[in-house]
Amino acid sequence: MSIFGRRKSANSAKERLQLVLIHDRTDLNPAELEALKDDLIATISRHVEIEPSGVVINVAQDGRAQRLVADIPLRSTNRRRR
């Protein structure tokens, strides 16, 4: 936001492009990313107990390369086993 409360149009252009380019480069749209997240949660839950609400999946940029970054919180074993 600028001091006049008007959002700079160049900033929205850049933010929109960042999202569009991830999709263009990887063929991964937000809906597919959501489906991937659900699959991951299901698969990982078969091996270890996780906190499904805390799972975050993002596509990170590293130059022209993209990286799928998953942050998956595990449920504490202390709390589970008395």
Add this chain to the structure above:
Amino acid sequence: MTAKVVTVTSGKGGVGKTTSVANIAVALAARGQKVTCIDGDIGLRNLDVVMGLENRIVYDLVDVVEGRCRLRQAMIRDKRLPELYLIPAAQTRDKTAVSPSDMVRLCDELRQEVDWVLIDSPAGIERGFKNSIAAADKVLVMTNPEISAVRDADRVVGLLDAEEKGPASLVINRLNPIMVKRGDMLSVEDVLDLLAIDLIGIVPEDENVLVASNKGQPLALDPKSRAGHAFDNIARRLLGEQVPFMDLDTSGLWQRLLGRK
């Protein structure tokens, strides 16, 4: 001689490829280099009018490829610079009249004759683009600081990587420093963040570009034109010189007026 083949491409049309090829060619030739430009836009030729050579066309690229003339006969010599030539595109044919291997063969022949071959690619990512990059040793991707041009440039950079023609170098054309300052135009840094490739030129928006193409006289020779100067800088960088990027900051004057500098 073994020429370097440089292709200028963009994905999106209208970002200034043809003007750039004409100006970079003129700048190189004015620096004593022997240069041939090839108009790769078969069916929509334009490099001839921008260079002011439209009245001297006898043979074109397709005539050479199909063996109706020798390479030398299709090379039109520039009026002002004796070491600058143009091979025009055919106007009445389409992109399929030439294949990527035709372009490789033609450029291999040209490599013996000149120092630089500059190819003006058509917009798009189809046959004309593929023809234009087939023989390239280096590819310049051109964009404007504008959302659709940047998106298309990204696509082309990805395709060039896949074709092992990368890494491409970026030219940002028609930058308006006042709009950037106001926050209404993507800055050079924004575009570089997004595309993540090397920069080889920043060309400011300049009315003289249109005036020059009206007259058919590329403005790289005009020392007063900022765009002309920027194109000359690109030519120098191609020649291996380390040239700092032009200072396009507009704040200097205001800061001085306000006594803040």
